[in-house]
Amino acid sequence: MAPIALENEDHDRDAAFNKVLHGKSAEERGGIRSMLKKDPAAQKAAIEEYFKHWDNKAASTETEEIRESRKAEYATLTRHYYNLATDIYEYGWGSCFHFCRFAYGEGFYQGIARHEHFLAHMMGLRDGMKVLDVGCGVGGPAREIAKFSGVNITGLNNNDYQIERATRYAQKEGLSNQLSFRKGDFMQMSFPPETFDAIYAIEATVHAPSLEGVYSQIFRVLKPGGVFGVYEWLMTDDYDNSNPEHREIRLGIEQGNGISNMVKISEGLRAIKAAGFELEFHENLADRQDARPWYYPLDGDLRMAGSIGDILTIARMTKWGRFVAHNTIGAAERIGLVPKGTRKTADSLGLAADCLVAGAKLHLFTPMYLMVARKPKS
Numbered sequence: 028m029a030p031i032a033l034e035n036e037d038h039d040r041d042a043a044f045n046k047v048l049h050g051k052s053a054e055e056r057g058g059i060r061s062m063l064k065k066d067p068a069a070q071k072a073a074i075e076e077y078f079k080h081w082d083n084k085a086a087s088t089e090t091e092e093i094r095e096s097r098k099a100e101y102a103t104l105t106r107h108y109y110n111l112a113t114d115i116y117e118y119g120w121g122s123c124f125h126f127c128r129f130a131y132g133e134g135f136y137q138g139i140a141r142h143e144h145f146l147a148h149m150m151g152l153r154d155g156m157k158v159l160d161v162g163c164g165v166g167g168p169a170r171e172i173a174k175f176s177g178v179n180i181t182g183l184n185n186n187d188y189q190i191e192r193a194t195r196y197a198q199k200e201g202l203s204n205q206l207s208f209r210k211g212d213f214m215q216m217s218f219p220p221e222t223f224d225a226i227y228a229i230e231a232t233v234h235a236p237s238l239e240g241v242y243s244q245i246f247r248v249l250k251p252g253g254v255f256g257v258y259e260w261l262m263t264d265d266y267d268n269s270n271p272e273h274r275e276i277r278l279g280i281e282q283g284n285g286i287s288n289m290v291k292i293s294e295g296l297r298a299i300k301a302a303g304f305e306l307e308f309h310e311n312l313a314d315r316q317d318a319r320p321w322y323y324p325l326d327g328d329l330r331m332a333g334s335i336g337d338i339l340t341i342a343r344m345t346k347w348g349r350f351v352a353h354n355t356i357g358a359a360e361r362i363g364l365v366p367k368g369t370r371k372t373a374d375s376l377g378l379a380a381d382c383l384v385a386g387a388k389l390h391l392f393t394p395m396y397l398m399v400a401r402k403p404k405s
C-alpha cells in the first residue's frame with residue numbers, strides 16, 4: 028500500500044475556529060437551538076472549505092487526482108463536515124450517528140440501542156475494561172455502551188464541537204466517571220502503544236483516507252489479545268467502478284457524508300488483516316432479512332411507517348417534506364435566523380439520503396459491515 032501523507036494537526040487553530048463558529052451553542056439543548064447561534068462568517072468559511080471538494084465535480088469526469096486531493100485533506104474535510112452537519116443530525120436523528128437493523132415492532136431508538144448492544148456483545152465487553160471509541164460523535168453510543176457493559180470509554184474525535192457536546196451529555200447523565208473525550212486524528216493517535224483492552228468504531232473509520240492506515244493505528248494502541256469491533260461503511264463487491272450509475276451513487280454518498288474515498292468490502296477485509304489483526308467474525312448485517320430495512324427512515328415511503336412517530340420521520344423525506352424543508356430553511360436564511368449555507372448543507376444531506384437508499388436498493392452499499400478482530404497475544 029502506498030503511504031498516505033497525513034495532515035498536520037493543529038489543535039489550537041481548530042479550537043480557535045470552533046470557538047468563533049459555535050460560540051456557546053454547544054450548551055444548547057437541541058440541534059435547532061444550536062443552529063440559531065452560529066457565526067455567519069465562520070460558517071461561510073466552513074462551507075467554502077467543505078464544498079470546494081464537491082462543487083462542479085461530477086462522477087463522470089472525476090479523475091484519480093481529484094480523489095487523491097480529497098484524501099490528502101481528509102481531516103479538514105471531515106472536521107468541517109461535522110461543523111456543518113452535527114446540529115442537523117441531532118435535530119433529525121438524535122445523538123447516535125449511525126444506522127441499525129429493525130426487528131418487527133421495534134422503535135427507532137430501540138433499534139439504535141440494540142445495534143450498540145450487539146456490538147458490545149460480539150466483542151465480549153465486560154465491566155471495568157478500558158475501551159476506545161474511535162470517532163465517537165457526540166457520545167451517544169459511548170453512553171449506551173458504558174451503561175450496558177460497565178466499561179470505561181475514551182472517545183476520540185477530531186471535531187471540538189462534538190467533543191464539547193459529548194462532554195456535556197456525559198456530565199448531564201452522571202457518566203463522567205466512565206467517559207472521557209480526546210481531540211485527535213485517528214490516523215495519528217497520540218495514545219501510547221498497548222493502552223486499551225478493547226476498541227470499537229461505529230460508522231466512523233470510513234472517514235479515513237486509508238482503512239489500513241486507521242486499522243494499523245487501532246492495532247498499535249490495543250493491548251495484545253485485545254479485541255477490535257467495527258461497523259464499517261463499504262461498497263459491496265457488486266459495485267462496479269466502470270458503471271456510471273454506481274460511480275454517481277458512491278460520489279453522492281461521499282459528498283453527503285464527509286467521506287474522501289469509500290472502498291469495497293474486499294478492501295476492508297484486506298486492510299484489517301494487513302494491519303495485523305486476526306479476523307474472528309465478519310458479516311454484512313444489511314443482508315439479514317429484517318422486518319424493515321436499515322434505510323427506511325430515509326426512504327420517504329410512508330408504507331414503511333410502524334408508528335405515529337414514524338409517519339413524521341418518513342414524511343420529511345418525501346418529495347413534499349423536502350420541498351417544505353428546503354423552502355423553510357431558505358426563508359430562515361434570508362431573514363438571518365440561520366447562517367447562510369445552512370440550506371446548502373441540508374440539500375447535501377438530502378443527496379446523502381438519496382444515494383444511501385439507492386446504494387442499498389441496488390445492493391451496492393452497506394453501513395453495517397461488522398468485523399470483530401483480535402490482536403494476537405505475541
Ligand SMILES: CC(C)=CCC[C@@H](C)[C@H]1CC[C@H]2C3=C(CC[C@]12C)[C@@]1(C)CC[C@H](O)C[C@@H]1CC3
Nearest residue numbers: 115116119120124125230231284376377379380
Ligand atoms: C456520516 C457517517 C459515516 C455516519 C452518519 C450516518 C447517519 C447518522 C446520517 C447519514 C445521513 C444523515 C441524514 C440525516 C440524519 C443523519 C444521517 C441519517 C437527516 C435525516 C437529518 C434530518 C434532515 O432533514 C435530513 C437528513 C438526511 C440525511
